[in-house]
Amino acid sequence: DGGITQSPKYLFRKEGQNVTLSCEQNLNHDAMYWYRQDPGQGLRLIYYSQIVNDFQKGDIAEGYSVSREKKESFPLTVTSAQKNPTAFYLCASSIRTPNYGYTFGSGTRLTVV
Amino acid sequence: AQSVTQLGSHVSVSEGALVLLRCNYSSSVPPYLFWYVQYPNQGLQLLLKYTSAATLVKGINGFEAEFKKSETSFHLTKPSAHMSDAAEYFCAVTSGSSGGYQKVTFGTGTKLQVIP
Numbered sequence A: 001d002g003g004i005t006q007s008p009k010y011l012f013r014k015e016g017q018n019v020t021l022s023c024e025q026n027l028n029h030d031a032m033y034w035y036r037q038d039p040g041q042g043l044r045l046i047y048y049s050q051i052v053n054d055f056q057k058g059d060i061a062e063g064y065s066v067s068r069e070k071k072e073s074f075p076l077t078v079t080s081a082q083k084n085p086t087a088f089y090l091c092a093s094s095i096r097t098p099n100y101g102y103t104f105g106s107g108t109r110l111t112v113v
Numbered sequence B: 001a002q003s004v005t006q007l008g009s010h011v012s013v014s015e016g017a018l019v020l021l022r023c024n025y026s027s028s029v030p031p032y033l034f035w036y037v038q039y040p041n042q043g044l045q046l047l048l049k050y051t052s053a054a055t056l057v058k059g060i061n062g063f064e065a066e067f068k069k070s071e072t073s074f075h076l077t078k079p080s081a082h083m084s085d086a087a088e089y090f091c092a093v094t095s096g097s098s099g100g101y102q103k104v105t106f107g108t109g110t111k112l113q114v115i116p
Helices: none
Strands: A004-007 A010-013 A019-025 A031-037 A043-051 A054-057 A064-066 A076-078 A087-094 A108-112 B002-007 B010-014 B019-027 B032-038 B044-050 B056-058 B064-068 B073-078 B087-094 B110-115
Touching: A004 A087, A010 A019, A019 A031, A019 A087, A019 A108, A043 A064, B002 B087, B010 B019, B019 B032, B019 B087, B019 B110, B032 B064, B032 B073, B044 B056, B044 B064, B044 B073, B073 B087
Parallel strands: A010 A108, B010 B110
Antiparallel strands: A004 A019, A019 A076, A031 A043, A031 A087, A043 A054, A064 A076, A087 A108, B002 B019, B019 B073, B032 B044, B032 B087, B056 B064, B064 B073, B087 B110
């Protein structure tokens, strides 16, 4: 079955570490997105990519970085510059634009220890 | 600019009762509107979407929503709640334009509790 796979499901980061969250899709979707979810705040867009080798900052890109070297993959790196990284991170994809609706992965919960 | 307001961060209904989750939006252009459902520690799943066709939209799991332009609303309903409907529900809006990137704005979510 087609879908989006996020890994790991749980991730613990020490202060000053960079960590990378994986997102892979086999839906043949052109566009991919990273969202951060905090309780009571809805979803906030970190980065998005509409085509391979191109990506754009979202509303809260500071302290994060991404790459899009393959259509299927859109990894997110949480750098040490992100001062409050504890959150639930969701990867999503869409056929071309969000107007078609998103398919979401099952999320990665990142905790700073 | 666009925004989404979900009235009520928590809603409780009895099993078998009507479910009504409220969503109001603002948009300077004709919107596309969505409802997503999220179960604990899971991603979001698309329930239904309005894309300027029929104003009454039917989705999965017996949910439906009606687009009311005059009230700028897109409320989600289900005639009879089931225990499995307990989850968090998010309303979202995009601009609906065909060019460029369409920003998605999500509401802050409504947690639905179903009481046996």
